[in-house]
Amino acid sequence: MRTRRIFLKESALAMAGVGTAPLWLERALYARQDTGARRKILVAIFQRGAADGLNVVVPHGEKAYYRLRPGIAIPPPTGDSARAADAAIDLDGFFGLHPALGPLKPLWDARHLAIVDAAGSPDPTRSHFDAQDYMESGTPGVKATGDGWMNRALPKTEADASPVRAVALGAVLPRALRGAQSAVALRSIDSFQVRDPRAAKAFEEAYAEARDPLMRATGKDTFEAVALLQSIQRQGYTPSGGAEYPRGPFGESLRQIAQLIKSGAGVEMAFADIGGWDHHVNEVAQRPGEGLLANRLAEFGGALSAFWRDMGDRMEDTVVVTMSEFGRTAKENGDRGTDHGHANCMFAMGGAVKGGKVYGRWPGLEPEQLYQGRDLALTTDFRDVLGEVVARQAGSRSLQAVFPGYQPKPVGLV
């Protein structure tokens, strides 16, 4: 009986042409036997729309929190199981998780999930597009930056690097991954192929002969990635550890990232985003554990937790870090929602993360402690968190080059 690996190898070689299989393809084929040093991987998650950090990581030990949000605060943790679904899940006696984030609690208990609170971008903008742009370029306040922090953090291309070393799930390459190093945007592994095989061959020849060198190079990258992803796709995929990803595009994105990483394709950086966090209205329903925010968090937490299970021991080499462009007003508005604010919370998850702890100085929510009298003040620059993760996951690149004009200060979480 032939093993699946040999079958895969033969089919992939047939596609690439006998004797010409590039190294990355061989690596992918032999990944399951690979005992050497594995790559470190950084996965960045962007919550677009400005998630309400104060209801995600609930400061239930802060009196002012309940005063500012009489209608939409998440009640403090309770021992009464009948009310637990509408109360925060205690973390450390002061902070708690939104009840919809229950699936993340075991990771916290295992000390693989850390939180940085009162973190974010120091730029005062409350414009979604500016703030997202700054967070992805990694240069708050500077619009002229042409590339993104993840691209700058990629180690310089080795000869014969994997065509999917930097990958984003989505139709276009996000700002964070744009730049000099090649990076690929995928809508899905499955769709990344030329569906008509005869046409594929003709196209491959046509692009190899393209007059424009950039077109030629992109064509080469493309057909390499197609060959690799098709061989991965052919293996089929069942998530490990009984992981069940929630339905929806975000769960699907994380599932595909896990599949790519575990296939040994050589992923070093991955990016996925989840939208729908701009809750000016009906953020919290009549029951505190329900509402628009709860719906988003169930998908968010469920997908992260499934990713964790699915990845198994590959989590040892992986750090997942989350961010959102800014936080929301400390005080609720008149529509059971919140408006654009300032600081927020970030999550970091991975085998190397020193979890089970909330990092960052808590600035408080009393009137004089608020930023501009209305928002959670910022005590940790998001570049401190990302800088530390980049330093560990992407090796020796100078952080000055990744975050120009800024000297990240380690938070101590990895």
Next chain:
Amino acid sequence: MRNRSVGALAAVLALAAFTGLKAAEQKKRTAEAKQFLDQIRGDDRIRQALNRLTFGPRPGDVEAVRAMGLRKWIGLQLHPGEIAENPVLEDKLKYFDTLSMSGGELVRNYPTPQIARQMIEGRIPFPEDPGRRLLLIKMMEKYEKRQAAGGDPNAAAQPGAPDMQTLSEIVTPAEARALRQGTARDRMQALLALPPDARRRVEMAAGPQQVIARDLMEAKLLRAVYSNRQLEEVLTDFWFNHFNVFLDKGADRYLVTSYERDAIRPHVLGRFRDLLEATAKSPAMLFYLDNWQSEGANSVAAGRGRKGARGLNENYGRELMELHTLGVDGGYTQKDVTEVARCFTGWTIRNPQRGGEFVFNPRMHDAGEKTVLGVAIPSGGGIEDGEKVLDILARNPATAHFLSRKLAMRFVADDPPEALVERMARTFVKTDGDLRAVLRAMIESREFFSAGAYRAKMKAPLEFVASAVRAVKGDVETALPLALQVAQLGQPLYRKQEPTGYSNSSAEWMNSGGLVGRMNFAVQLADNKVPGVKVEPERGARPGGVPAGIELGSPAFQKH
């Protein structure tokens, strides 16, 4: 003409020598400068004009332009009013009733659940069509039931196929079955087979607000494919993108239709100052960049210290200078941003959620003295403060240069020769921003018809999809699948969230995912497998030659 370009070359050389560039760099620059002087000849000139000034040549276009004469053809494209519009297009556009509606009419005919509820409560009138009234009442019943069951209140805004029960209330049982059976292509054919009234109601049942977005997207594709006034369509796309607004930002859903029709389209070959003011006073832009809620600190409204006083919002003031006029290096300061924002306080919208209209509200206006780019604007002014800012910005030389360069990037090359940009900018200044004159200066330049410009630009997804359909003379029965294709390739129409609009540069669209998507679309289209588009087999097959699908997906076809 010849002397001037030799002079330009000499100037480039002198500049390079003066700044002490390294020899290799100098050589490269010289080669680049020479590229833009080398002229293309014969039919290549016609192809260049068709590639850049239209959404791509159709079979027979080169011959038609040759017969008419290239100069005459360009002259006509610069005067679209003198070109008879394609009756096929006019017939296809008739179906889209939203395109001619005002914002208020759109809100009434394609309401949000909140507005529909107010209709049922008798606070605003229903649309006149009784069929629509009934449909809205039924939709509201369902919506409230779902709401009561704790559903997502935004769910009604999400697109989706209506369920069987809803369908059976709108169309015959046989039609309803056809709409829910078979492949996507079968269902599309069933929808197209319905009488126009019924088809509209089915579309409404899937989410009334979505109809407006679909009409906009379909009309854009149909015009790109069919219009005889091709340059006008290219320019409408260019200037909409320059003054970008985002369809999905709240009230903008109802404001974008009029924005494109009334603020952008009439001015694309007119005076820039008029275009600028039309956008500045459009509810779509006022809402998108938040100026409608910007209040002066010294205004009457703020003075009362009422709850929810919003204060100054600099969003529009900043983008007006950075993106619409001067450019990011156009010589303005943060102080100028604040002063400009103060000038525009009170430029707001009456009834923004009901398809509103521009109004100046003196109670929100900061009537104090301001200084914009060194020009004093005396205290006591009203709406004219903002109008003065538009005068100052429209006539600033930095604006002439910034816009000329952006046009040259779209129409000539990613990094257009500075000599050309300056010639265009001089025309801009001399003619007080006559956009037709600026375009003419560009199109009649040596650079436009140079080897450096010929097939040098990567097509954006819209340009690629429209040019492919034109190249195989596809008959578009419904353009929605084409619009979705454009979105999948990374350019969702009317849905660029950032005020920057889509990038004008080839590099933006050169990526692996995009190329794979283009190759698949090319093959599908030529094999007559794109739903809603019919391609004659002989156009797809090309007996004896390269199959059309391969040609449309080839490296050469990605460029124009």
